[in-house]
Amino acid sequence: MEHKNVVPPAGAATRREFLKKTATVAAAVATTSLFKTPVYGQNQAPSTGRVIGANDRIVVGYIGIGGKPSNSPGMGMAHVESQKRAAAENNIAQAAVCDLYSTRVDLAKQSIGGDCAGFSDYRKLLERKDIDAVVIATHDIWHAQCSIDALNAGKHVYCEKPFTRYLGEAYEVRDVVKKTGKVFQLGSQGCTAAAWHKSAEMIRAGKIGQIVWGQGFYCRNNPKGEWNYSIDDKCTAANTDWDMWQGKAKQKVPFSPERFFRWRKFYPYCPGLLGDLVPHRLLPLMLATGNPEFPKRVVCIGTKNVHTDKGTPNAEEREVPEHLQLLAEFPSGLLLTITASTVNAKSPGFVIYGHKATLEIGTSGERLHLVPEKDFADDIDPENLDGLMPSEDVAAHEKNWFESIRANKTPNADVELAIRSQAVIALAEMSERMNVACLYDENARKITTGDGRELPALTYGTLPES
Numbered sequence: 001m002e003h004k005n006v007v008p009p010a011g012a013a014t015r016r017e018f019l020k021k022t023a024t025v026a027a028a029v030a031t032t033s034l035f036k037t038p039v040y041g042q043n044q045a046p047s048t049g050r051v052i053g054a055n056d057r058i059v060v061g062y063i064g065i066g067g068k069p070s071n072s073p074g075m076g077m078a079h080v081e082s083q084k085r086a087a088a089e090n091n092i093a094q095a096a097v098c099d100l101y102s103t104r105v106d107l108a109k110q111s112i113g114g115d116c117a118g119f120s121d122y123r124k125l126l127e128r129k130d131i132d133a134v135v136i137a138t139h140d141i142w143h144a145q146c147s148i149d150a151l152n153a154g155k156h157v158y159c160e161k162p163f164t165r166y167l168g169e170a171y172e173v174r175d176v177v178k179k180t181g182k183v184f185q186l187g188s189q190g191c192t193a194a195a196w197h198k199s200a201e202m203i204r205a206g207k208i209g210q211i212v213w214g215q216g217f218y219c220r221n222n223p224k225g226e227w228n229y230s231i232d233d234k235c236t237a238a239n240t241d242w243d244m245w246q247g248k249a250k251q252k253v254p255f256s257p258e259r260f261f262r263w264r265k266f267y268p269y270c271p272g273l274l275g276d277l278v279p280h281r282l283l284p285l286m287l288a289t290g291n292p293e294f295p296k297r298v299v300c301i302g303t304k305n306v307h308t309d310k311g312t313p314n315a316e317e318r319e320v321p322e323h324l325q326l327l328a329e330f331p332s333g334l335l336l337t338i339t340a341s342t343v344n345a346k347s348p349g350f351v352i353y354g355h356k357a358t359l360e361i362g363t364s365g366e367r368l369h370l371v372p373e374k375d376f377a378d379d380i381d382p383e384n385l386d387g388l389m390p391s392e393d394v395a396a397h398e399k400n401w402f403e404s405i406r407a408n409k410t411p412n413a414d415v416e417l418a419i420r421s422q423a424v425i426a427l428a429e430m431s432e433r434m435n436v437a438c439l440y441d442e443n444a445r446k447i448t449t450g451d452g453r454e455l456p457a458l459t460y461g462t463l464p465e466s
Contacts, residue, residue, distance in 0.1 A: 046180050049154025052132060054406050058092045061131045061155075063122045063146050064138035065099040065108045079135045079158075080108050082395050090402045095131055098122045100241040101260075103234060120241055122146055126153040133405060136160060137187075139263045140270040141247045141460075144169035147184070151176045156405050158398065160187040161279035163418040165270065167426035167457045170419045171445070177415040183405045184415045189397035190284040191413040193365020194388035199352060200290035207370060207380065208354025211289060213335040216281035217347035225308035226322075226342035227264040227276075228315050231257045250461035258316050265309075265318035267465035271429045272320025273302075273340040278428075281338050281350070283413060283421045284365060288352060292420045293330040294442035298427035300326040306343040319465055326428040336424075356380055366391035430458055 052058060066077050083092060097108040098119040105118040119125045125134070126149055133156035136146045144164040150157050151173075163186055164170045177184045190196065203211055220226055237255040245260065246252055249268035253259065263269040264276055286292040302321025309315045323341040330336070350361040356376040360369040366388050372380040390396035397412065404411040427438040427447065438455070439448045447455045460466055 046152040046176075047154035048180075049132060049156075049182070052406055055091070056406070058090070058402055058405060059095045059130050059132045060092050061096040061098070061125050061128065061134045062094075062108065063098045063125065063134055063136045063150070064142070064160075065097055065101075065104040066137055077104075077108060077111070078394065079137055079398070080111055083135075083398055084112060086395055086399065090399055092402065096125050096128060098125045100245050101235055102239045103232070121244075123149065126150055126155065131155060133158070133183075133401075139245075140165040140275055141249055141268070144173050145247075147173050148176050151180045151182050151184070154180070154182070156183045156401075158185045158187060158401050161283070162271070162275040162425055163422040165275075166459045167422060168459055170422040170426075174415050174419050183401065183408070183411060184418070185397070185401040185404065185411040186279075186283070186413040186415075186418040186421075187394075187397070188279050188283040188413050188421075189394045190280055190365055190392045191287055191417070192390060192397040192400050193284065193392045194390060195361050195365040195368040195385070196284040196288040197412075198368050198385060198388065199288035199359050199361060202359065202368075202370060203288070203352070203354070204290040207357060208352070208359060209356030209376070210354060211332070211334050212353045212355060213337070214285050214289070214350075214352040215337050215339075215348070216285045216350050217339045218277035218281050219339065219341040219345050219347045220277070221341070221343055221345040222308060222311075224311040225265075225315060225318070227262050227318075228309065228312040229261050231261045233257075235260065248460045250466055251464070262315070265316070265320060267319045267433075267463070270320075271425065272318070273324050273342070274300075274326070274425050274429050274432075277340040278326070278338050278425065279421060281340075282336070282424060283417060285336055285338075285350070285352070286421055286424075287412070287417060288359075288361065289334060291332070292417050293332060293334070294420050295328045295424045295427060295440055296331050297329040297437060297439050298326065298424055298431055299437045300324060300428035300432040302432045308343060321432065324428075324432060326424070326431075328424050328428070362388075362391070364392040426457060430455065433458075433463060 060083065062080055084094060094112045094116060096117040096119060097105055099105045100120060102120065109116045109118050134150045136143060136157060136159040138146060140162060143159050147157050147159050164173060202208060235257055242255045251268045259266055264272060302324035304322045306322055308322060309317050322343045325337065325339045328336045350363060352359040357370055357372045357380050360371060368385040368388065370383040372382055400412050423440060427440055431438050436449050447457055449455060
């Protein structure tokens with residue numbers, strides 16, 4: 001890790017040293033059914049699983065495979081291949097894979113090699129007593145149920161973002177994480193990048209004064225329409241469990257390769273940008289504040305006026321926005337704004353603004369610059385931290401999960417950060433789709449509009465497209 005510190009202006013050091021020796025800095029401490037047969041989360045006592053020592057090999061299973069990383073509609077195969085490359089370093093064994101499309105199961109088994117087992121029903125994979133941990137990379141509507149069942153089966157869980165499809169499910173998963181004591185890591189790999197953690201240290205130490213607001217961006221521009229992944233013409237109703245894939249979604253449709261491969265465009269399976277791109281910026285920014293909070297008020301606006309799906313022949317028009325912006329207010333007074341786009345790739349940058357100084361953060365969490373406000377320049381030293389490692393990287397985030405399992409410690413994107421971010425995402429979806437500002441009482445878990453009208457949280461069947 002390389003730290004390049006800016007030298008303060010001449011004459012400023014003596015006064016600053018005096019201030020540092022005589023002032024006391026107050027630091028805030030970071031806190032940090034569908035099936036006919038039973039599932040682990042219903043009417044079954046949780047299994048504890050084995051205790052994993054520092055030198056024990058961790059046996060891993062994969063629920064949801066996706067395609068190859070180059071054209072994947074999910075992250076599953078990327079996790080399989082990433083963990084295979086680092087299997088010796090992480091001391092893991094890849095034991096089993098599961099997907100509802102049989103071809104993906106075969107590809108993943110071939111990639112792993114050896115006696116890797118394949119399943120079409122994730123519950124059968126969870127019955128394996130030798131499996132210690134699972135990676136869940138399904139589409140969003142299965143995140144909650146698969147996580148709950150895996151935790152109750154005694155498995156540690158790495159679940160791709162977003163945490164869950166709807167807010168109510170998020171509380172259910174958190175309760176099971178607490179009950180089982182298993183290590184839960186959310187797949188927002190930016191949370192392992194060093195700059196966000198260094199930012200939290202600086203903020204807790206009072207280096208930027210009272211935190212005021214932060215901004216983040218994740219913007220792309222795909223002329224053919226984001227998420228219009230290639231459709232495998234070998235995928236049919238005969239080799240895909242379509243009924244199970246649709247899960248709890250109320251809007252049932254006949255087998256649709258468009259929806260199976262391009263599901264991020266459709267509300268019954270995900271909230272679009274809010275579930276895909278926004279978490280990669282929201283979670284690290286919340287982590288960087290040093291004290292992630294539940295939101296107090298959220299407003300979100302989305303647009304869909306470019307119609308990029310016309311760039312891909314025979315592609316269905318998306319239901320979700322092509323561009324959106326959310327604004328979240330937190331009890332401390334902090335405001336966070338996140339912009340996500342699929343129609344313009346320009347990104348202004350990542351910044352956290354304090355009363356006394358500003359933190360400029362590299363897109364991948366690889367650098368951090370502290371810039372004092374002019375009126376506080378005599379009191380605060382500027383700092384430039386460049387070349388911070390690790391930067392945003394899936395393999396580093398996976399390694400953090402494995403290390404946390406062995407040490408029984410809190411991972412970088414733990415369940416408490418996950419549920420707070422999911423509250424922001426859930427309220428943002430409600431705001432955008434229902435054209436309201438959403439106020440949240442975290443203690444009562446109650447959502448109201450600005451005039452005090454209570455709104456039930458969205459869930460399966462609340463809106464026509466769900």
